[in-house]
Amino acid sequence: MNLQNISVKIENAEEYSIGSLRALLVEIATLLEEFIRNDTRGSIDLNSLPFAPGEYEQLRQLLGQGEVSAHIEAIGPSEIIETRYPGVWWATHYNVEGDIVADMLEITDIPEIIKSQSADIATGLELLRAQLNDEVKQ
Amino acid sequence: MDQDLFLTWVRSTGLNIALSIFVLGMLWRTFEIYTLGRKPDLAAPRRRAGASGLHTMLRRSIPESSVFKRSPISYVGGYIFHIGLFIVVLLFAQHIKLIQSITGLSWPSLPAQFIDFAAVVTLAAMLLVLVDRISKPVKRFLSTFQDYAAWVLTFLPVLTGYLATKHLLLPYTTMLALHILCAELLLIFLPFTKLIHVFTLWASRWYNGDTNSKKGVAV
Amino acid sequence: MNEHDTLGERLAQQGISRRAFLKFCAAIASMMALPPGAATAIAETLVKTTRPSAIWLSFQECTGCTESLTRSDTPTLENMIFNMISLDYHETLQAASGYGAEKSREDAMKKFYGKYLLLVDGSIPLRDGGVYSTVAGRTNLDVLQEVAKGAAAIIAVGTCSSFGGIPEAKPNPTGAVPVSDIIKDKPIINVSGCPPIPVVITGVLAHYLTFGKLPALDDLGRPKSFYGESIHDRCYRRPFYDQGKFAKTFDDEGARNGWCLFELGCKGPITHNACATTKWNGGTSFPIESGHGCLGCSEPHFWDGGSFYAPLSTPTSPLNLATEAVVAGAAVGAAVTIANRMKKNTAKSEHQTATVADLEK
Numbered sequence: 165m166n167l168q169n170i171s172v173k174i175e176n177a178e179e180y181s182i183g184s185l186r187a188l189l190v191e192i193a194t195l196l197e198e199f200i201r202n203d204t205r206g207s208i209d210l211n212s213l214p215f216a217p218g219e220y221e222q223l224r225q226l227l228g229q230g231e232v233s234a235h236i237e238a239i240g241p242s243e244i245i246e247t248r249y250p251g252v253w254w255a256t257h258y259n260v261e262g263d264i265v266a267d268m269l270e271i272t273d274i275p276e277i278i279k280s281q282s283a284d285i286a287t288g289l290e291l292l293r294a295q296l297n298d299e300v301k302q
Numbered sequence: 303m304d305q306d307l308f309l310t311w312v313r314s315t316g317l318n319i320a321l322s323i324f325v326l327g328m329l330w331r332t333f334e335i336y337t338l339g340r341k342p343d344l345a346a347p348r349r350r351a352g353a354s355g356l357h358t359m360l361r362r363s364i365p366e367s368s369v370f371k372r373s374p375i376s377y378v379g380g381y382i383f384h385i386g387l388f389i390v391v392l393l394f395a396q397h398i399k400l401i402q403s404i405t406g407l408s409w410p411s412l413p414a415q416f417i418d419f420a421a422v423v424t425l426a427a428m429l430l431v432l433v434d435r436i437s438k439p440v441k442r443f444l445s446t447f448q449d450y451a452a453w454v455l456t457f458l459p460v461l462t463g464y465l466a467t468k469h470l471l472l473p474y475t476t477m478l479a480l481h482i483l484c485a486e487l488l489l490i491f492l493p494f495t496k497l498i499h500v501f502t503l504w505a506s507r508w509y510n511g512d513t514n515s516k517k518g519v520a521v
Numbered sequence: 522m523n524e525h526d527t528l529g530e531r532l533a534q535q536g537i538s539r540r541a542f543l544k545f546c547a548a549i550a551s552m553m554a555l556p557p558g559a560a561t562a563i564a565e566t567l568v569k570t571t572r573p574s575a576i577w578l579s580f581q582e583c584t585g586c587t588e589s590l591t592r593s594d595t596p597t598l599e600n601m602i603f604n605m606i607s608l609d610y611h612e613t614l615q616a617a618s619g620y621g622a623e624k625s626r627e628d629a630m631k632k633f634y635g636k637y638l639l640l641v642d643g644s645i646p647l648r649d650g651g652v653y654s655t656v657a658g659r660t661n662l663d664v665l666q667e668v669a670k671g672a673a674a675i676i677a678v679g680t681c682s683s684f685g686g687i688p689e690a691k692p693n694p695t696g697a698v699p700v701s702d703i704i705k706d707k708p709i710i711n712v713s714g715c716p717p718i719p720v721v722i723t724g725v726l727a728h729y730l731t732f733g734k735l736p737a738l739d740d741l742g743r744p745k746s747f748y749g750e751s752i753h754d755r756c757y758r759r760p761f762y763d764q765g766k767f768a769k770t771f772d773d774e775g776a777r778n779g780w781c782l783f784e785l786g787c788k789g790p791i792t793h794n795a796c797a798t799t800k801w802n803g804g805t806s807f808p809i810e811s812g813h814g815c816l817g818c819s820e821p822h823f824w825d826g827g828s829f830y831a832p833l834s835t836p837t838s839p840l841n842l843a844t845e846a847v848v849a850g851a852a853v854g855a856a857v858t859i860a861n862r863m864k865k866n867t868a869k870s871e872h873q874t875a876t877v878a879d880l881e882k
Contacts, residue, residue, distance in 0.1 A: 207557035238541035265548040281539035326850035333854025396834035403835040413765040
């Protein structure tokens with residue numbers, strides 16, 4: 165039998181399931197309740213969950229895309245979207261080579277990393293003042 | 303010796319030793335029993351319907367009702383744990399692979415949940431017959447060290463196997479190695495204790511049925 | 522720029538924003554299998570940490586562990602870990618060589634005595650005075666003992682330095698031993714695996730740097746956060762194991778359906794590692810997902826555990842049932858039979874008939 169004769173079976177991503185997605189969705193719902201009640205932020209590290217092939221894509225489809233998507237460039241790109249369920253954010257962090265270094269769901273009103281950080285704001289102010297001083301001198 | 307070395311040992315040297323002693327023991331005992339011979343039966347054999355070696359082999363699987371009434375637990379408990387042992391030992395995929403590696407034979411297996419259930423039932427039934435043996439005065443009086451030893455040799459592999467799959471008592475690798483060791487001990491002592499009934503039971507029943515059928519009696 | 526500034530100062534000097542640093546800490550938290558909410562706490566601690574010195578010693582190894590960690594030379598988040606430590610000595614990676622390199626090691630040891638991290642890959646040969654692995658004329662044993670004296674902690678990277686690895690496999694011609702067999706008075710973390718998953722190495726480093734102490738270790742000295750579960754218990758093919766659906770060959774229907782690989786020799790049940798969840802190549806896949814059973818590479822003596830393709834319930838290699846046993850069994854059986862027959866015959870010949878008259882005597 166040569167290589168050409170070995171049939172290749174193409175699997176539909178939707179069909180394959182071992183049931184972990186439902187459990188995940190229940191956990192998300194619980195965290196949302198917590199946030200509504202007590203303002204507690206929650207997060208789920210997707211890297212630590214054993215996904216069967218296809219389940220990750222199914223999760224993307226299930227959670228979908230909401231109104232907000234943010235692209236960050238900081239030592240490699242990061243994609244942060246609000247899913248179709250407000251308060252459920254999906255943050256995927258890549259390094260410069262495009263490997264995923266962190267992949268998580270955040271249950272919150274706005275993920276920390278989107279906000280401007282106080283240290284950076286202070287540094288930015290200094291830069292701006294330096295720029296203004298230069299202009300005045302000219 | 304750390305647990306990985308222990309596991310490798312029971313899967314190689316330990317198994318070699320156990321199987322060698324088992325084969326040695328079985329050959330010895332088989333020779334010993336069956337070459338003793340019997341006096342030739344010079345009478346003309348009689349025939350009787352329903353009387354033969356085969357009939358007796360099967361008929362004795364069901365106890366006669368008055369015998370049954372005297373000790374139902376022996377029969378019910380006994381049957382349950384024997385069937386349970388059959389399921390756990392011979393219908394678990396991992397065990398079938400072992401048998402295949404030694405003899406080349408294999409057959410379909412049952413899902414793990416059935417084996418799980420059968421293991422628990424077997425352990426319970428074995429405990430039941432042990433309690434029965436200890437609590438009935440006549441049975442206790444008749445019981446020897448060998449009876450209890452045979453029970454322990456059979457109980458331990460089932461117990462350790464179950465504990466291993468459930469990650470109880472000891473870390474998995476150690477528990478698995480212990481399970482294999484207990485099975486090897488069972489193999490070693492089987493030919494020299496009453497556990498040899500696994501093989502001799504059928505020959506004994508056949509012999510009884512055959513000799514009595516020639517005398518015209520169905521037993 | 523001082524090599525040993527705080528991490529925050531270093532990052533600021535390199536123009537790395539606090540937001541980028543936050544992303545980095547999120548990655549660290551994920552690497553260390555900590556709850557994602559810990560990222561902020563990690564950021565606050567790390568930013569104030571001074572970079573400790575680290576010395577990497579390579580002994581009897583294949584360099585796979587170094588490769589696993591440092592495949593690329595462009596800056597990546599993993600490599601940022603090496604911004605967290607000052608790697609003052611690494612034979613394969615460093616620019617300096619010869620006496621210059623040795624001097625930089627000795628300087629770091631002197632300056633940070635009692636505080637530097639020692640990372641070791643490769644086993645240490647002991648036979649014949651340790652001559653089977655030497656650097657600049659000094660045996661590995663000698664160098665290890667000297668450098669370990671001033672180390673705050675030792676991280677044994679890979680199965681060779683953790684447990685002996687492939688050099689230690691039978692018949693172990695060089696007398697290879699792991700680090701823990703030689704150094705008894707320093708905390709040692711065994712990051713085993715052949716090689717270990719890169720994020721596990723960096724996660725352990727991150728833990729040590731963030732919390733200032735070793736993570737919780739199992740009874741083989743491996744960090745529980747990565748080695749606490751067996752592959753079997755986290756494997757996505759576990760439902761197939763439980764249902765009794767096994768692939769019988771590497772390209773049968775079961776294999777193509779992704780069924781359990783137990784019957785093809787998978788050692789997942791007895792192997793502890795993070796492969797099933799953290800996976801390899803940035804979460805791409807791991808051996809079982811790619812269709813090959815686990816080798817058990819993060820366990821001691823896995824090279825001597827028998828065929829990689831022998832299922833766990835079967836013998837490690839084909840049985841060699843001693844023909845002596847068969848012959849002996851038959852012989853003993855025959856001998857006992859003869860003895861029994863003789864006994865019977867003697868009893869028969871010695872038999873004395875008794876009459877009523879005898880009994881009335």
